[in-house]
Amino acid sequence: MLDSAAALARRLRLPGGARGAASWDLGLAAVLAAASFVPQLAGNGLQFGQLAVRPADTWSVLLTLGQCLPLSVRRRWPLLCLVVVTGSFAAFQSLGYRTDFASAGLFVAVYSAGAHLGRSRRGVAAVATAGYVALSVTLHALRSPERLIDYGTFYLALVICWRAGSWMRARQAAEVERRRESAQQATAAERARIVREIHDVVTHHVTAIVVQADSAQYLVGSAPDRAVDSLSAISGTGRRALAELRHLLGVLEGPEGAAGPRPGVPAPSVEEAPASGRFRDLVERTRLAGQPAELFEDGDDAPIAGAAQHAAYRVVQEALTNAVKHAPGRRTVVRVRYGTEIRIDVTSAGPVIAERAFTPGRGLTGLRERVNLCGGELSAGARPGGGFVVSARIPSAGVRE
Incomplete structure (x- = not known):
C-alpha cells in the first residue's frame, strides 16, 4: 500500500515535502x-x-468507494474531493443503503476543503449549503423520520469541520509568512555584513594605495630606490585587496560557485577572510604607506576563533585607515591585550581633528555593530591632548585551546 502511495505521489509531481502527505492521504483512503x-x-x-434499509448491490459498493477513495487527493484537488464525496454520500443516504464506515469520509472531505481550498471559498460554501438543504428536503419527501433539529445539528457538525479546516489554513499561512519574514531578515542581515566587509576592504586598501602613490610621486626624482619600494607596496596592497574581494564574491556566490556544486567543499564564510587577525601585517603595511605605526601586544596571544578574531582584525584595520586619512604622518600606536577579553586601543597623535573625523558614518557604525x-x-573619539583614540573590548570566550 505504501509503495503504491509513493508511486501516485510521483505521478502527481508533488514537491518533496508534499509527497509524504500524499502517501498518508492515499493510505487513509485505502x-x-x-x-x-x-x-x-x-x-x-x-x-x-x-430510511428503510435497502439491500447492498453494485451501486452501494460504488457509492461506498466514492465516499472514501477521493480522500487520496484531498489536498491537491480539495474541490473535486468534496464534490465526489458529498455527492456519493447524498446518493447513498437517499437510496436507503445500510450505513458503513465510508460515510466518515464526509467530515474529512469538508475539513479538507476548508483547509486546502484556495479560491471561491465563499461560493463553494454557499453551493454546499444549498446542496445540503436540497438533500434535507429530499430525505423529508422520502418520509425520513429526522426532525428539523436533527438536520440543524448535522449541518452544525459540518460547519465545525469547515471552520476547523479554515483555522488550520490560517495557521499555516501565518507560519509561512513568519518564515518568509525570517528569511528576509536573515538576507538583510547578511547583506549588511557583506556591505560592511566591502567597505572595510575597499576603504583600507584604497586609502593605502592613494597615500603610497602620492609618496611615490615625490620620491621619483629625489630618491628613486624609495620610489620603487612605494610602487612595490602599492602592488602588494592591490593584490591583497583583490584577494579579499574575491573571497567576498565567493561568499556571495555560495558553495556552488560558477562551475556548479563542489562535493565536500563547505560554504565560504565572511569570518574566513584572508589575513584575519594578523595585526603585525596591518601595522607593517600602514608603516609602508608612510604612517609611523607601532604595535604592542601583551598577554597570551593564542589564536582567536571565528567572529571575535575577525572583529578584532577589522577594528585595527579601520582605526589605522582613519589614522592615515585624518592624522597623516602622526605617530600611531596599536595596543592589544589578551586575557578573559581582548582589549584594543589605537591612538594617534596630532591636532584635535577627531570631532570631524569621527562623526558616525558607515565605517564606525558598521564596526560598532560588528563588535556588539x-x-x-x-x-x-578625540583625545584631550590632541589626536584620537579607538578602543574596543571583545570577549575572548572563543579563544582556541
Whole structure:
C-alpha cells in the first residue's frame, strides 16, 4: 500500500515535502475503504435520513468507494474531493443503503476543503449549503423520520469541520509568512555584513594605495630606490585587496560557485577572510604607506576563533585607515591585550581633528555593530591632548585551546 502511495505521489509531481502527505492521504483512503467492507464494522458510520434499509448491490459498493477513495487527493484537488464525496454520500443516504464506515469520509472531505481550498471559498460554501438543504428536503419527501433539529445539528457538525479546516489554513499561512519574514531578515542581515566587509576592504586598501602613490610621486626624482619600494607596496596592497574581494564574491556566490556544486567543499564564510587577525601585517603595511605605526601586544596571544578574531582584525584595520586619512604622518600606536577579553586601543597623535573625523558614518557604525554582535563594546573619539583614540573590548570566550 505504501509503495503504491509513493508511486501516485510521483505521478502527481508533488514537491518533496508534499509527497509524504500524499502517501498518508492515499493510505487513509485505502484504510477507510477496506474498513467499509469489514462485517464487524458494519453500521458504525454516519446514518442520516433513517430510511428503510435497502439491500447492498453494485451501486452501494460504488457509492461506498466514492465516499472514501477521493480522500487520496484531498489536498491537491480539495474541490473535486468534496464534490465526489458529498455527492456519493447524498446518493447513498437517499437510496436507503445500510450505513458503513465510508460515510466518515464526509467530515474529512469538508475539513479538507476548508483547509486546502484556495479560491471561491465563499461560493463553494454557499453551493454546499444549498446542496445540503436540497438533500434535507429530499430525505423529508422520502418520509425520513429526522426532525428539523436533527438536520440543524448535522449541518452544525459540518460547519465545525469547515471552520476547523479554515483555522488550520490560517495557521499555516501565518507560519509561512513568519518564515518568509525570517528569511528576509536573515538576507538583510547578511547583506549588511557583506556591505560592511566591502567597505572595510575597499576603504583600507584604497586609502593605502592613494597615500603610497602620492609618496611615490615625490620620491621619483629625489630618491628613486624609495620610489620603487612605494610602487612595490602599492602592488602588494592591490593584490591583497583583490584577494579579499574575491573571497567576498565567493561568499556571495555560495558553495556552488560558477562551475556548479563542489562535493565536500563547505560554504565560504565572511569570518574566513584572508589575513584575519594578523595585526603585525596591518601595522607593517600602514608603516609602508608612510604612517609611523607601532604595535604592542601583551598577554597570551593564542589564536582567536571565528567572529571575535575577525572583529578584532577589522577594528585595527579601520582605526589605522582613519589614522592615515585624518592624522597623516602622526605617530600611531596599536595596543592589544589578551586575557578573559581582548582589549584594543589605537591612538594617534596630532591636532584635535577627531570631532570631524569621527562623526558616525558607515565605517564606525558598521564596526560598532560588528563588535556588539560579539558581545563587546567600541568607542572612538578625540583625545584631550590632541589626536584620537579607538578602543574596543571583545570577549575572548572563543579563544582556541
